[in-house]
Each structure stands twice: as structure tokens, then as C-alpha cells.
Amino acid sequence: MSHDARDGDGAVPHLTPEEFRKLGHKMVDWIADYWSRLESFPVRSQVAPGAVASKLPAHPPEEGLSGEHAWDAVFKDIEDIVLPGVTHWQSPSFFAYFPANASGPAVLGELLSAGLGVQGMLWSTSPAATEIETRVLDWLAELTGLPEAYRSTSATGGGVIQGTASEATLVAMVAARERVRRQGAPADSQWVAYASSQAHSSVLKAAMLCGVARGADDTVHVRQLETDARYALRPDVLERAIREDLAAGRRPFFVCASLGTTSSGAFDPVGALGDVLERTGVKAAGGWLHVDAAWAGAALVCPEHRGLLDGVEAVDSFSFNPHKWLLTNFDCNAFYTRDKRALLDALSVTPEYLRNAASASGAVIDYRDWQVPLGRRFRALKLWFVLRHYGARGLRAHVRGHIRMAEHFESWVSNDARFEVAAPRSLSLVCFRLKPQPGEKPEATDARNRALLDRVNASGKLFLTHTVLPAVDGQPPRYVLRMAIGGTYTEERHVRAAWEALSAAAA
């Protein structure tokens, strides 16, 4: 069959290298300019639902772009359609959620990864993608003080880049179930996973994905446990829950400890939780302790925060996101395990078309068996560039600078009679709120805080988000604002301006 006479046949209008070079320079310039003018935009996008879509054609173009100035229209649309619809995560006045901070070196790495266009599912499909990833994750383990057992230089451990902390938790949970199953538990056991009520939603989601939780409201198979007054998981509460489940014939198999919860940055006592697993026999049965340090893990580059790792020897897997607070643009999660065999047991499937001599030799790592997807980008490049460009010293300065800004913000809140710090400051996160007025009902206090948040966010000068802290110490649940400091370009003056805007809006 010949298509010679068909429409759409003939030459494919690829960019020539020269055209790509010109457009690439223009895009780099656009980004450099964008970073320079970040402070000129409202931080949170102000568009209404549908506003962006209404500017896009309803149908795809039949004809492509051609001619020397063809891409001018694209650059115009970036300004007119994309920018107004963007919430500026890279703004120095973005204090919402947790940061997702990018940096020049990381963007250069992402660009190189896209240009090389390799797919590193197997060692053999690009050895450099695997070997640089392995080495750079060993570097990062050393920088954060993770013990030898989690490095590739150990007999049974190692690190891998996952897309997100959600995927890391899912992989850990699936590996845990399979390990316990291989130690003799029936596949149709009543599996139970444990975390604090403050753990990230991805723990419940992972349990839903892997079939342990039967729906989002399953409180039998996913235990979201009560915390102490600092919002940390209580070892005694965990132990009681595990013993109840064991007595009821259920199968405890997975505990997620959080280092730096999303709501308030609370730290679960990792060592004490490990002791519970040991004492209850869960560990001996193959049970798994995962640490989700998605945001706070970055702070471990500073020796003064290494105390958070006390008891890490009991941990089966540990993950944090360089894409949150370590200058490596999303997505980049660093996942470490001391039991890589458990991952392979749970995730490895080898069809004929993926077989090759290097894999068969056992001398190489095939990272596809460490993760949910088969394919993978060359994400190690951006992490490599970041670690080289900043060096350990630069990373420490980055983290310490934000923590110092948070200390200052905390002091301003504390010294203003209208406000209160609502939970212990955690590294660079401060939870705070307008204090209750005498005789004010809790809902009314919450409403005033909600109004304050809406007011400052609508101003466009800054963007922060809220959470609700659960009842503790006889206090009812509280709606609080979260000041999460960690933007690449955030300086003391931006934090000061944020405080002044909050203070003025509260007046």
C-alpha cells in the first residue's frame, strides 16, 4: 500500500537544529526573565474556572507552524494564556503547601535529560542513567547522614529516584505486604497499615491503591492514630492498636512514620516506633517501617538536625523529596531501602523482550524493578547538577537561611498580641492564627482566620494555605494558617513583607 497521494504525507516539519537553537535560546531567555520578574505577578492565579480554556481553540490545528516567526504566536500565548493561569510556585512570596523549589542547575539538568531523550528502565538501556543515579543517591545519603545500610555500597540496600513521595509510600507498602506474605502470611490476610492522623494523605491512598483499604473510609485496615500534643504519633497508641489487631486475627504489616507532617511539621519518634514493631513481633513477621520525610528530609543536610534520624536503624525505607526544599525541580523523590530484595520480590516481572545479558549477569541494577512504572527519565542529571553546583556548604546555607527566616516570623507572631503560634515551629514551617477573643466561640475564631487568609491571598502579594489541627489538650480542632518558607528566591524581606501584609489585613 502506498500513501504517496495522501494528504499529510511527505516531509515532516521538524525544527532544524538551527531553528531549535534559536527557539531554545529564546525560551531560556524567557525563563531567565520570568525569574527576574517573579515579584511582579500575583502569587496565586486570579483567573476564574474556564478562563484559560476559553482562550484556547476548540479544535486541534490541521496545519502546523511554519515560517521564521511561526513561534511568535506560541510565546505570545505563554504570556497571555499561560501566565495569568499560573500560581507562581517559584515566587519568593509563595508560602503555601510546601515549597517545590526549582533552581538554575536543576532546570539545566531537566533540559539535558529531555534533549538526550533516553529511557533508563534497564541498566542496558542507558548505563549512565542508572550509574549516575546510584552514585548521586549515595552522595545524598552521606549528605543527610543516612547509615551505610541504605547505600548501594551495602550488601542489601540502596537508593532510587521515585517521582513523588506518594509513589515511594506505595512501593514500600507493596514490598512490605509481599515480604510478610513470603514469611508465611496468607495473601488474603486482613492487612493493617498504621500511621498517625497527621500522616500524609498518600498513606491512605497507597492503601487504597494496593487493596489493603477498602475505600477511603476504611478505618479497620488503615489506622490513623491519635497523636500527642505536638501532633506526633504516640508509641503507646501504636502498640495498643497493633496488639488489638493481632488479637483480632488481623495482620499488622506496615507503619509509616512521618518526619515533618504536612499540617504542622510534626516529627514521629522513629526509634520508639521501631521498638514497638520489635516488641509486638511485627518485625519478626516481616513487618515494615517506612519513614516519610518528604519535606523535612532536606534539613538533614545540616548536622544540627540529624537528631531526627535517631532510631533510623529500625527503618526499612526512608524517603524525602529533593523537589520540595532541595532546589531540584519537581519531580524528584529520593527513596532508600535497606532491603532491595523485598522491592524486587514485589515488583519484578521480566518478559522476554526486556531480557538482556547485563541484567542476567546480576552485576547491574535495573531500576524498573524498584518503582511503579516501567519507563524512567534521566532524573539523576538534575540532582547531580544541584549537588555539584551548590556543594554541601551551599545546601546547608539554603536550608539554614529559611529556618532563620521562620524563627524571625515566629518571633513576630509571638510578639503581636492579636496572634498566636498554633503549633511548635518546625524547621521553616510556622502554624499560627488570630487568637480567640474573650468569649468567642471556636467557629467564630476559625471564621476570622479564614477571612484573613482569603484577604491576603486575594491581594496577590503572597500566598499561603491553611490546615485544621486536631483537638489536643482539651482544645477543640483549630483552623490555622501555615507559613511554609522555602522558596529558592525567598529572602528575609519577603518574609517581612508577608508578615506586614498579614498584620495589616488583621487590623
Next chain:
Amino acid sequence: MSHDARDGDGAVPHLTPEEFRKLGHKMVDWIADYWSRLESFPVRSQVAPGAVASKLPAHPPEEGLSGEHAWDAVFKDIEDIVLPGVTHWQSPSFFAYFPANASGPAVLGELLSAGLGVQGMLWSTSPAATEIETRVLDWLAELTGLPEAYRSTSATGGGVIQGTASEATLVAMVAARERVRRQGAPADSQWVAYASSQAHSSVLKAAMLCGVARGADDTVHVRQLETDARYALRPDVLERAIREDLAAGRRPFFVCASLGTTSSGAFDPVGALGDVLERTGVKAAGGWLHVDAAWAGAALVCPEHRGLLDGVEAVDSFSFNPHKWLLTNFDCNAFYTRDKRALLDALSVTPEYLRNAASASGAVIDYRDWQVPLGRRFRALKLWFVLRHYGARGLRAHVRGHIRMAEHFESWVSNDARFEVAAPRSLSLVCFRLKPQPGEKPEATDARNRALLDRVNASGKLFLTHTVLPAVDGQPPRYVLRMAIGGTYTEERHVRAAWEALSAAAA
């Protein structure tokens, strides 16, 4: 606590906008040059295990890069360490696996996404990321002939970008189980998923992840069914398996139909499989039909291949990878469903810190509920740029060109008495092998083909991979070579050269 006196304190050595601009231009130039010299590299990396790692420092740098020429060392390492360890997926002589073709417009989109650094987990965290994705996926549905029911303009359907086809299959499987459960099946049912023996390994992996399969060797809960002589799933075989499982009290809930299997590009008869689900009552019970068209889906941009979609009305979800054969660099999977509610039922968890007015209004899409991870990159940009740059006409020319090359390759194989076409050519994929010699044992034929493959791959001139086709029509399983044509820069002359190299190596 003050850190003022600590080492690593003080200014963070960010690249200035001007430094980033210079380095960004240099990286763009490097990529343009790389694409220009792709033909000068051995296609498959020739390094031995450990060779790349041995060139990397054992420990992370304490000091970062500084000074005007600091990054010269990085660019030198890209040449000396990265390049030798890269298998050149973008080489015009890469015919292995399936293509993962990038293009200039896609790389510009990836660069912009990294530079903007937005995280589009919720509509509100960057409305443009969601709304451009929705619109561009509607465009792609129109371009590929997917019916209205899969578009955002329908009442219950829509599209989303997943990372990979593996994640798409997992999401579909989890949504399927939850839908069947909500229709009354107990959570601890004996769930059974079905696919052909030729389906991608990600189907089994998804079943392992979601707990349906109890290990990689579970043939009870994941049925890998016998195919016809063209390696397509047989509706009668599926029906028999489903009825057996129903009779045994098991719960059929998910069928994966492949359009373009990885081994030989076989097409399962989608409509007839849908009829089986209908006839057996599986559909009425909430059962799900997923179509994995990871590679072949791109060909649907050409009307002459739309017949593959016959019966698509019965399909619950459909996915293909623009990152394989549609010029959009990895990762970019287009996933469509006609039942978005089922995804939300299975995947939605909403903690307080993600609540916001726009989501609560129900007027917007929050794509985090359509996928495994919480966070997401602005991947729609690269797809948008590709569709705009090439236009429908350019995409058709791209696909048709490769199919024409495969037709030629097929004819050369057919006309050479030493070779045979081993399975029907599928679009741009040709499975072939050296013919058995008179009286030759099957293992000996396989060995000669394996040796041929090793020889041509070792030459560095091209790279292709193999598969083993299962026994059909009384023939034993056969080791065959796969010629998968689809590189961005692959022209007729590269295919011709590949054939000449194969022909010479066979002599």
C-alpha cells in the same frame, strides 16, 4: 537559636539570571549539536558495568562550583562520563523496544515546564496546567478518533496525562475493582484480571501492585490467555475463562485489550471482547474493559488506521503514549475514560490542607484524583507545543513515513531467501528472523538469530531487540528480531543501512 557562626551559612550561591542565561544557551547549543551528531555514536552504549560509576567521585562535593568557567567541568563530564554511557534512543538507527521519540517542540515544552516550576495537583495550584491539559487531550481525542464519551465535553468522561502506560493500567484496574465493589462485590472477592499472553508486563505488575495477583506467578487471579495465530486475544478463550471463574465463585472485574502488543504489535479485537463482557454479565456487575494502545495509538491520527477502534464504545478506558511515537518526549501517557467518577471513587482522598473553594465548588478538575501520585508537572505544555508545531498534517506524515519504511523493510526481508517475516507486520514494526535450515533444531535456529542480533548490536551501527513468539499453528516458540521504526530522525536511508548491516552480518 542562631546559626550565624556556622559554616555553610551565609549567601546561597544561586546562578544569577545572567549566568543561567549563558549556561542555558550553552546547554541548548549542546543539545542542537548532539542531535546533529547522533549518527556518529554507537547506538547502544558500549560501556561495561561500573565504568560510568568509576569516573564519579565517591563522595559529594563540600564546595560548590564558582567562578566564570565553573560549569566547564560539568560540560566536560557530559561528554566524557554521560555520553559513553548513553544508549542513543534518539539515534535514527535506534530500532529497539519501541521508540521514545523526542522533538524540538517537546523539549521546549519540557524546558518551559521546568522553568515555571508549577505543581498542578489541584486546579487552584495552577489553573492553566489543568485547563490546557484538558483541552489538549480533547484535541488529541479528536485527532485519534476517540468518541465524544471520552472527552471532557461529555457528561462523565475525560482525559488526563499519566506518566506511563503502566500507571494508566494500574489506575484503570484500581478504578475497576472499586466500581465492582460499590456494585456489591465483597472487598475480599477472588478478583480476576484478564489479558492475552502477549499483553504488556505492566498488566501483571498492576495486579501485583493492587493486590489482585499474589506474586508474579499467580495464574489464578491474572489470566494470561492464549492467542490466535496472529497473537491476538481470542474472544472465545476469554469467554471460557470468565465462565470458569464465575462458576468457581471468583470475580472477573478487569480485561486489558492490547492494541499493538510489545512483542509483535498484535491487535486484540476490542469490540468482540466487549461483547464477551456483556454476554457474561461482567459488564453489568461493573467490570471494566481497558485498552492499552501504548505504542500503536499514535497511528490513529491517520484515518486509515481507525478500524482498530471498532467496538471502542464498549471500552471504559483507553490509553496510549505520545512519548512513544508522537514526538513528545518521555513521559507523556494520554489516558481517557468514559467514567471519571470511578477514578474519583477509587483515588480521591481530601485532607484539610488540600481543601479550597474552587475544588469545593465542583466546577473544576483536580487531576490528582485521576492518578497515583499527588503532585504533577505541567506536562501539557510539551504536548500542546507538539500538536501546534506539527499540526494534524505533520503528525500524519510522521506516522505514515515510518509505516512506509517498515513496508519496505518487510519486502526486503521477504525477498531474501535466508530470512522470513515471523509475524504479520504491524504498522511500523516488523518481526523477522533467519529461517530454519533444513533439518535444523528450533534451538539452533534461535541460537543463530541470537548471534546475529548480538553481532549487529555490537557493531554500534544500529540497535534492535528481540522477543520470543509463543507456539502457534504447531510451530514451537520462536526467537525473533524486532525492527521497530519510529525515531524522530529516522529516514529511509537509515532503515536501508540497517537492512544492509543485517544482511551482511547474516552472511
